[in-house]
Amino acid sequence: MDKDKRQNLKFDSKAVYCPPDEATKSISPPIIMSSSFQYDAEIFQRIIDGARKDVNIYGRCGNPSEYQFEEQMMMIEGADACLATASGMAAISVALLGLLKSGDHIVCDxxxxxxxxxxxxxxxxxxxxETTFVDTSNADAVCAALRDNTKVLYFETIANPSMKVAEVAPLVEMAHERGIVVMCDNTFASPYVMRPLDHGVDIVLESATKFIGGHSDVIGGAISMKSDLLPKDFLEQIRWNTMVKLGAPIAPFNAWMLSRGIQTLSVRVERACQSAAKLAKHFEGHPLVTKVWYPGLASHPQHEIAKKQMPKFGAMLTFDVGDGNRALKVLDNLELCCFSASLGGVRTTTQIPALMAFLDIPEEERLEMGISNGMIRVSVGIEDVDDIIVDFDNALALM
Ligand SMILES: Cc1ncc(COP(=O)(O)O)c(C=O)c1O
Incomplete structure (x- = not known):
């Protein structure tokens, strides 16, 4: 099937379809584990003449399994180009370092x-x-923070751990009027829940480690682009001048694992979103839970925005049990769900943001960011939701 036809498929079909391997006709793409590739005089001349992605030069410069994953990511993000990276942080670092120069300024949520x-x-x-940090849900604050040297406006489509949903269209408009590139991290949503490029964002970053891989067994990342502000070959430029130089490309086996993960993304995340909505409602009525943050709840401050932008609302939620000791007791008493770092896997995983991901941020700053000590973050998996609810209820009762 040609590329145009593939782009016109619905999301689920795009995610599953994979062209057969040309040499073997296998319907699962091969993994090319080689770090080096044999040249002949003609290939060697093409490399000398500047050929890049269309010849295999050396593992760090690119690999067919990496390109396969990039092609699939491009399809599901609705992107014009994609770059696969060793991790989500590699995607973020390569995109920022590839774009910015000394003296530039960032406005970030x-x-x-x-x-x-x-x-x-x-x-x-x-x-x-330099970066100015603002609440991107406050358009006046964003506008006031923009400077002549601002090059990037950066936010997460669903922010951790408050589940704040950025209203993308006005941010894009404000940035593009001033020639500022809009970059967002879509990890908590995944392309199934939201496709930021469809809303005018220039560059979308994913920690593919999470929902895209989906089984907590692989680390990887992706930078996808669709932009009228940046040169069409921007990602190919930064592949060479930044990612290859930093040594940040994805390993072939990881790229293959992620290619496989993409094929089941929609069924996994659909189920997880439905369960997350049910769990959030359950927590909302629970006597031992003081607050719940989930974009699908009417009580969520950006519920109306979420309804328009991401009607599936996502599989991530946070709830508060009052203080850090109580939160730790709940997680320690879970039996089915897992107390663990990371998110986006088939198993329900939980963590305490104040004691884990945000531990290095001073408490005062953390509280100002809305991260209280009793918050528990849940990445809802695909277990039976009734069993998930019983597990949390038992753990809360033992708190
Ligand atoms: C929102 C978000 N972005 C980026 C990352 C970094 O991803 P990775 O661990 O794949 O480098 C994480 C990791 O937890 C994350 O939660």
């Missing part, structure tokens, strides 16, 4: 993944790239 926050707040400042 104040709740992002902790390593992203630290990268912007500490690491990039060493290279004279």
């Amino acid at each position: 104040w709740t992002t993944y902790s390593s992203t926050h630290e990268m912007l707040d500490h690491r990039l400042t060493d290279y004279n790239i």
Whole structure:
């Protein structure tokens, strides 16, 4: 099937379809594990003449399994180009370092993944790239933070752990009027729940480790692009001048695992979203739960925005049990669900943001970001939702 036809398929079909391997006709793509490739005089001349993606040069410069994953990601993100990376953080770092120069400025939402926050707040400042952190749900605050040297507006489509939903269209409009590139991390949503490029975002970043892989057994990331602001070959430029130089490409086996994960993304995430909605409602009426954050609840501050942008609402939710000790007791008493870092797998996983991902951020700053000590974050899996509810109820009773 040609590319145009594939682009016109519905999401689920796009995710499942994979062209047969040309050499063997296998319907599962082969894994090419080689780090080196044999040249002949003609191939060698093409490399000298500047050929890149259309010849295999060396594992770090590109690999057929990596390109296969990139092609599938491009389809499901509705992108014009994609770059696969060693991890979600590699995607974020390569995109930022590929785009920015010393003296540039970023405006970023104040709740992002902790390593992203630290990268912007500490690491990039060493290279004279400054970030202003604002609440991106406040358009006036975003507007006031923009400067002549602002190059990037950055946010997460569903922010961790408050599940805040960024209203994308006005942010894109404000940024594009000033020639600012809009970059967002879509990890908590996944392309099944939201496709930010359809809403005008220029670059979307995914930690494919999460919903795309879906089984908690692989690390990887992806940068996808559809933009009128950036050169069409921007991702190919940064593949060479940034990702290859940083040594951040994905390993072939990981790319293959993620290609496989994409094929079941929609069925897994559909089920998880339905269960998350049921679990959120259950927590809302629970006497031991003080607050619930889930975009699908009418009580969520961005519920109406979420309804328009991502009507499936996602598989992530957070609830509060009052303090850190109580939160720890709940997680320690879970039997079916898992107390663990990360998210997006077939198993329901939980964590305490204040004690885990955000531990390095000073408490005062954390509380200002809306991250209280008793918050428990849940990534809902595909177990039977009634069993998930019983597991949480038992654990809450033992708190
Ligand atoms: C929202 C978000 N973005 C990026 C990352 C980084 O992904 P990775 O661990 O694949 O580098 C994470 C990891 O938890 C995350 O939660």
